[in-house]
């Protein structure tokens with residue numbers, strides 16, 4: 001027997017204790033305090049020690065069991081066929097090792113076919129169908145017993161209540177993952193934020209929380225989905241020969257099967273599948289935390305069998321984590337275009353979701369209070385999809401004694417004017433207005449941006465120099481810039497100075513909606529600017545409109561109407577507009593007869609999936625140019641759905657509702673026919 005040194009013994013004990021604690025938090029309390037990646041690392045470390053010193057493998061070691069105990073509040077359900085977990089591979093080499101182990105076990109000389117599936121980040125579920133009818137839904141729990149959540153799973157639209165077949169098996173247990181797509185997660189948290197409620201840290205927690213509701217009406221209000229990925233108990237079914245055929249069968253019977261499931265001829269195919277999925281991960285509608293590879297042949301699966309925790313025939317290849325742990329080093333305050341003072345977290349740089357993150361917004365005072373965060377804290381940072389990095393929680397147990405409260409300034413950090421917090425608003429604002437150089441800089445950056453006046457070559461750094469050196473005070477000064485002034489600036493040669501002057505000149509010829517948006521009126525984004533322009537047709541009419549007139553405009557409510565009205569009441573603003581026009585900024589008015597005549601006026605379109613030749617932003621703008629409203633979800637009122645690759649539930653829904661659909665080629669042809677391409 002190998003002698004164990006006391007230091008290693010201590011470490012193993014500590015790891016056991018720590019992992020069990022996190023396990024309990026994760027599985028029972030549904031409130032993890034460390035990211036999965038950190039958990040995986042601790043688990044790997046313990047596994048390594050235990051394989052080196054088998055005598056350290058205790059009965060309560062987390063490596064020996066699958067999860068935690070079920071909660072008391074739901075009826076327990078025993079799983080006749082245990083719901084197992086998966087072993088992890090963290091690199092190409094570990095995946096190749098897996099393939100080697102499998103091939104050797106099976107004594108195969110040739111290559112082996114694998115089913116490759118996204119590893120959906122949600123909650124595993126078991127659904128039992130007797131004679132084709134759903135009779136029970138259960139969570140995985142600790143793998144041996146879970147909780148009865150039948151009433152809740154019944155509310156999930158993608159779960160068939162009855163199998164779509166005339167000859168269902170006598171008994172069928174379907175397993176899969178219940179998850180909350182990112183859009184549903186963002187919506188849920190936006191609502192919670194407005195109501196001042198606790199936020200969910202990630203879509204998986206939100207899915208778990210939504211399922212663990214005693215009131216199934218609450219579950220029904222969350223847009224949960226389920227994708228099926230395997231079978232448990234079966235009676236009266238002749239199983240197909242492969243896993244992929246089983247999924248096909250389930251798809252036919254009415255289950256949602258993830259659209260990215262693929263079969264590869266060998267392990268090399270698995271490696272390229274991984275790379276492909278890493279590339280499109282951010283664009284997927286839901287979080288995935290890796291890839292699951294399964295030996296496709298079910299007879300071979302049976303021969304391979306199981307070890308304690310997991311099957312020998314499958315492995316999960318983990319993605320770079322979307323949540324990581326890091327240190328909050330400092331909080332600084334930034335001032336935006338409308339004077340909003342935003343706390344920005346300066347972090348110990350950390351690699352998360354595929355990029356190195358060193359800053360994250362803390363939004364506002366309410367968010368800081370909600371997180372209960374202090375400078376010096378260890379925090380969990382999440383970056384998923386194209387959403388900006390967020391701090392989702394604080395690891396309180398790691399708070400140092402000298403952690404510091406985050407104190408909001410009572411004066412603007414830039415111009416030192418007093419800050420104010422309006423009743424009922426979450427934002428703290430600098431009262432300096434155009435005295436404040438930070439606000440002026442942001443206003444100019446906004447004016448120059450692509451969706452506004454589109455001044456090519458006038459980037460953020462340049463705007464900062466122009467304001468700092470007092471060459472530009474307000475947007476109209478841009479048009480008075482001289483070549484000599486520009487040449488003196490950092491990183492600005494003669495050629496780029498000339499180019500900038502030329503693009504300033506070109507930008508003078510604009511459109512009414514672009515100009516309106518460029519003015520930076522509070523709450524007036526691109527879409528509102530477009531509606532206003534369409535509605536009033538000319539600046540003169542808009543300027544003289546009353547609040548009541550403004551309320552008639554599509555998408556304009558009382559708050560937005562107030563901001564617009566107030567903007568045009570202020571003589572300073574009117575002076576700026578006058579001077580811009582004097583400098584040569586111009587646009588054609590929109591004639592009344594043109595306003596209603598746009599080919600897609602009154603229609604609502606939806607974009608889904610990725611197109612090869614056009615980005616989402618451009619497609620949206622084109623549709624809006626034709627008068628359509630672009631919405632995020634499909635309903636019976638939708639006029640048309642444009643779909644690209646990987647289109648999923650929205651396309652399905654459109655087809656179900658009989659809404660017309662266009663593929664990429666048809667969409668491009670429609671744009672060409674309308675003179676937009």
Ligand code: IVH
Pocket residue numbers: 083084085086117118119120121122123124140177229230292310311314316
């Ligand atoms: S197969 C015995 N396939 O990952 C095989 N699991 O770590 C067990 N998961 O509890 C599951 N997507 O919640 C399988 N396509 C997929 C999956 C998947 C997500 C989850 C599942 C399971 C966990 C295992």
